Each structure stands twice: as structure tokens, then as C-alpha cells.
Amino acid sequence: MFDIESIYEAKSVGDAVRALNERPDAELISGGTDVLIRLRAGKGAGRPLVSIHELSEIKGVELQENGDIRIGAGTTFVKITNSPVIQQYIPMLGEAVDTVGGPQIRSMGTIGGNICNGATSADSASTMFTLEAEIVLEGPEGERVVPISEFYIGPGQTVRQHAEVCKYFLIRRDSIDGWHGRYIKYGKRKAMEIATLGCAVRVKLSSDKKLIEDVRLAYGVAAPTPVRCHKAEAILRGRRTDDEMAVEEFVKAALTEVNPRSSWRASKEFRLQLIAELARRALADAVRLAGGKAADEIACWRSGSLAESDMADDTSCKATADSASCDSMADKEVCAKTGSASTDANRRSRTGEEEGGGRDA
Amino acid sequence: MLEIISMRVNGKDVELAIDPRESLLDTLRRRLGLTSVKKGCEVGECGACTVLVEGEAIDSCIYLTVWAKGKSILTVEGLKSPTGELSPIQQAFIDEAAVQCGFCIPGIIMSAVEIVGAGRRYERDELRKLLSGHLCRCTGYEKIIDAVEKAVEAKLASQRAG
Ligand SMILES: Cc1cc2nc3c(=O)[nH]c(=O)nc-3n(C[C@H](O)[C@H](O)[C@H](O)COP(=O)(O)OP(=O)(O)OC[C@H]3O[C@@H](n4cnc5c(N)ncnc54)[C@H](O)[C@@H]3O)c2cc1C
Ligand code: FES
Ligand code: FES
Numbered sequence A: 001m002f003d004i005e006s007i008y009e010a011k012s013v014g015d016a017v018r019a020l021n022e023r024p025d026a027e028l029i030s031g032g033t034d035v036l037i038r039l040r041a042g043k044g045a046g047r048p049l050v051s052i053h054e055l056s057e058i059k060g061v062e063l064q065e066n067g068d069i070r071i072g073a074g075t076t077f078v079k080i081t082n083s084p085v086i087q088q089y090i091p092m093l094g095e096a097v098d099t100v101g102g103p104q105i106r107s108m109g110t111i112g113g114n115i116c117n118g119a120t121s122a123d124s125a126s127t128m129f130t131l132e133a134e135i136v137l138e139g140p141e142g143e144r145v146v147p148i149s150e151f152y153i154g155p156g157q158t159v160r161q162h163a164e165v166c167k168y169f170l171i172r173r174d175s176i177d178g179w180h181g182r183y184i185k186y187g188k189r190k191a192m193e194i195a196t197l198g199c200a201v202r203v204k205l206s207s208d209k210k211l212i213e214d215v216r217l218a219y220g221v222a223a224p225t226p227v228r229c230h231k232a233e234a235i236l237r238g239r240r241t242d243d244e245m246a247v248e249e250f251v252k253a254a255l256t257e258v259n260p261r262s263s264w265r266a267s268k269e270f271r272l273q274l275i276a277e278l279a280r281r282a283l284a285d286a287v288r289l290a291g292g293k294a295a296d297e298i299a300c301w302r303s304g305s306l307a308e309s310d311m312a313d314d315t316s317c318k319a320t321a322d323s324a325s326c327d328s329m330a331d332k333e334v335c336a337k338t339g340s341a342s343t344d345a346n347r348r349s350r351t352g353e354e355e356g357g358g359r360d361a
Numbered sequence B: 001m002l003e004i005i006s007m008r009v010n011g012k013d014v015e016l017a018i019d020p021r022e023s024l025l026d027t028l029r030r031r032l033g034l035t036s037v038k039k040g041c042e043v044g045e046c047g048a049c050t051v052l053v054e055g056e057a058i059d060s061c062i063y064l065t066v067w068a069k070g071k072s073i074l075t076v077e078g079l080k081s082p083t084g085e086l087s088p089i090q091q092a093f094i095d096e097a098a099v100q101c102g103f104c105i106p107g108i109i110m111s112a113v114e115i116v117g118a119g120r121r122y123e124r125d126e127l128r129k130l131l132s133g134h135l136c137r138c139t140g141y142e143k144i145i146d147a148v149e150k151a152v153e154a155k156l157a158s159q160r161a162g
Helices: A013-022 A033-038 A077-082 A084-089 A090-098 A103-108 A111-118 A124-128 A230-236 A244-257 A268-289 A328-337 A341-350 B024-031 B088-095 B105-117 B123-132 B140-162
Strands: A008-010 A027-029 A048-051 A061-063 A067-070 A132-141 A142-147 A152-154 A165-171 A179-186 A197-206 A212-220 B003-009 B012-018 B051-055 B056-059 B072-074
Touching: A013 A048, A013 A132, A013 A165, A013 B105, A027 A033, A027 A328, A067 A111, A077 A084, A077 A103, A077 A111, A084 A090, A084 B012, A090 A124, A090 A179, A090 A197, A103 B003, A103 B105, A111 A124, A111 A165, A111 A230, A124 A179, A124 A197, A124 A212, A152 A179, A197 A268, A197 B123, A212 A230, A212 A244, A212 A268, A212 A328, A244 A268, A244 B140, B024 B051, B056 B105, B105 B140, B123 B140
Parallel strands: A008 A048, A027 A048, B003 B072
Antiparallel strands: A061 A067, A067 A165, A132 A142, A132 A165, A179 A197, A197 A212, B003 B012, B051 B056, B051 B072
């Protein structure tokens, strides 16, 4: 039995908005793979739930006439990966969400829940940043559209108001045509593991495939919220696809735009190393997918020194770790005390707020 | 407060009173006596509670019973033939000695039902990925993958024959 006051199955998005508006203490539930886990840990217990689990109006992927793609917030990860539209136009997103948890979780969890939960570790988030996804919310005052770059305000916190329901995500044709990308998730296990770090790169090459016409770089778990690295992108634009120096400048700039921290999963230093290395690899993959020639892999080890200099202190980083640093000690304690620490810690971190509101930051 | 719901469980329509706060896992075990559905972690980590809802493997410990209204649920109890024989998938687990203590097995078998039902061949690594939502503390997984591979082959052979 879950410790909830009641559960109301909404008849429509509008009905869910109304029900949420009536009860300021109510919580919205979709696939439940975050909410129900938190409830098992006693978080948010005793409240009424408003469920949108059965709403077909917010499920499915659709290619619109103007070439934009609309992804219903209630679409499960499996349905996204198997969608012919996604496979043809944004395979990167299908692959990214195929790294979430395991098969059963991917059949239950939704992309709306993944984004609205606000975790920096959400496996769809960095890719959605590189797609410049627009988030369509419906609330008591009607509909509004929020660019994903303005959606996150802190660990586990988004601009979504209590009675707002995310209906769908819009990916513009401009972010699809001619773009190719790769998401790389680094975790201790290949499955059932929250990302230690996630890196998403998308590129658009010149028609002769020699130049990087445009590039987008975003990370999960590199800061308290997912982050986009605009400075790094600006450096790479217009450079040759196989220019090693350009790639190293790109990586160096990215390191000034992130703000990772130490947690029981990994130290800050290791995360910085991952931020650099995954950017190189994801970029090389994206360039190859786009039909270009990537810089030599050799550059990868040559620049090991980059991660050592503590560039994460750079103050230009928008997202700060204020509230995210308090509990890594608690996690360490768990690790030191019990042999089965990782399971406990896993469970703790999946319950949400502990690790600064995300699962891991 | 109890609520009356109806769903289809292992091919039979059932109508029963449930508490809207309960998980499908508790409904299946406690109200319907389907104890093949195991309670392991209760947080979606171990897969012991896996059942099929509308043909899709899910963790019943984090699935509210009210969501199953009007849907079709399948558990291991629903796999045996009308005359009581084991299904080819269950038999493959026995033939390959894939079962030790057995606690994880009903859940894995339900994932295997979905995998085998796809009617195509998988690489071993693909099978590992498809079974990665399950924890087994005994077998080391190799025999389990052998069994699923065998069940897939048997299904493909029967498709060719049929
Ligand atoms: C065992 C396990 C492993 C996991 N592994 C991963 C992993 O590897 N990577 C990963 O990213 N996540 C992982 N998760 C977390 C979870 O599965 C995902 O975050 C999932 O996308 C949540 O979606 P949901 O529909 O289940 O969300 P819910 O639990 O229903 O909701 C999550 C939050 O989002 C809000 N919400 C949901 N839908 C909407 C909407 N349409 N509009 C507005 N708000 C909404 C809810 O109010 C709630 O605050 C894991 C979870 C478990 C249990
Ligand atoms: S009991 Fe449901 S996944 Fe462990
Ligand atoms: S056989 Fe014992 S847990 Fe798998």
C-alpha cells in the first residue's frame, strides 16, 4: 500500500489542471517511477495524487506538416525508441532514452516525468537541450511555451507551477534537418544505473562535410541542472571537423561552463575528466554520423592535463551548486557503514531530494 | 475505501474490490493468490515482481492497480497449457538448469515471454540488455541467457514449421 491520501484519475489534461488547482497539496503522477519510489521512502506521503497515467491525448510522437516533431509528455521511453518518426529524424533521442534504467522502467517511465522531475541526471535532458525542445504547459490560465533552456531553476526545481501539466515537447525542424548527434551516458553499470555523467553533442556540417557549420553541447550531472555550453559551441563553429586544436579549445571552454560536484558516485575531479573526454567522443561520433572525418583519437590522452586545472571555479557558470552540496557526506557515511551501501545509496538517491533534488548532481 | 474494478488476469475476466492505494503486486499476490509474482525490493530495481500488462513487462511493485482497470495481465500462473503442461519457455529454463533458488525466475520468465513473443533472434548482448531489469543472486545469469536463447530458437523453429 502506498502512503497516499487518494488517487484521482484525470479525464483530460484540463481535468488534471482543475484537480491540481483545487488541492495545493496534490501531486501529479504520470508513469510513477519517480513519485512512487519517493513515496516508498516516505517522501511526500499522505498527499492526494492526480494521475495522468491513462491520458492518451498526451501519448505518442507525431511529425507535423511543417516538419516539427511533437512528443507527448506521457509517451514512455520504449514508445519513443520504437517510434518510426524518432528513428528516422532524431535517432539520438531514441538512443538516449534507451539508456534509462532497464526494460521495465522504460515501459513505465515517461519523458514528461523525466524532464518535469527536474533531475540533472535525467537521461533525456541533455539531448533535449541540444534539440532546443520547447515545453508546452497547460495551467489554470491556459497554455504557455517554455524553452528548455529556461525550464530548470535548480536541483529538482523547474519553472512549472503546481497546477501546470506538461502536454508535449516541440522539436523544431531547424533543430532536426541536417543535424546528427550522439548521447553518451557514463555509469558504473551498463543498466539500472543513474548517469555519473551524460554528454550530448549535435553537429551540422557544411555541404562538403569538411566544416562544422553548427554544434550544440549539453551535459547532465555536470552541474545541479542540465547545462548547455554556448561558449564551447561558439569556438567550434566554422572549424574543420578534424582540427584537433579546435576540439581541445572546445573541450577547454566546456570545462569553464560546468560545475560538477563530488557525490558517492564520483568525485568532482573524475567528473571533470568525464566532461572533457565524453565531449571528445560524442563530438567525434556525431561528426562521423554526419558523414565527416573526426579529429584523431590521439588528442584524447594528450590533453589529460585539462581536467587537472580547476576550471570549474569559473564564475560564469549559471547554475550553482548552492543547495546541492549538503548531502554527499551523508552518502559517504552510508558507504562507510554498511556493506550493502551501494544498494541503499542507490535507493536513497532515486528517491529524489536527498542528492540536491536530482538523483545525482 | 474499496473500489470495484475489473481486469483480465491470465485470460479470465475478474471483478474485485481493491484499495486504490495498492500496487498491482499486492493485488495479484494477496487478493488473487498469484504468488509467482515476487516481492523483492518494491522500488523497481530487482524485477522479481515483473508481470505483463497488455503484453508489456512492467514492475508491478510500482504500478498502481487502478491503472490496470480493463487491461489484460499475465503472470507465470497463466503460462501453463490447458492440460497443465509447462510452457516451452518454462521448460527451457529447466532444460538449461537456469534455476537455482528460483526467487527471480518468475519475473525473468515474464520478460522472456515478451522477448520470445517478438519472434526474432537476438545477439547474447541484446538478451543481456533485455534482461537487465532483473537481479539474480544465484545463477550468474549465463544459464538464464542460455535458456532464453533456447526458447527464442524453439519459437522460431515452430514459426517456420507452422
Ligand atoms: C529502478 C529505476 C531506475 C531508474 N533509472 C533511471 C535512469 O537510468 N535515468 C533516468 O533518467 N531516470 C531513471 N529513473 C527515474 C525515472 O524512471 C524517470 O525520471 C522517469 O522518466 C520518470 O517518469 P514518470 O512518468 O515515471 O514520472 P512520475 O514519477 O510520474 O513523475 C515524476 C515527476 O514529474 C512530474 N510530472 C510527470 N509527468 C508530468 C507532466 N506531464 N507534466 C508535469 N509534471 C509531470 C511529477 O509530478 C513528478 O514530480 C529510474 C527510476 C527507477 C525506479
Ligand atoms: S519488487 Fe518490484 S522491482 Fe523489485
Ligand atoms: S535463482 Fe536465486 S535469485 Fe535467481
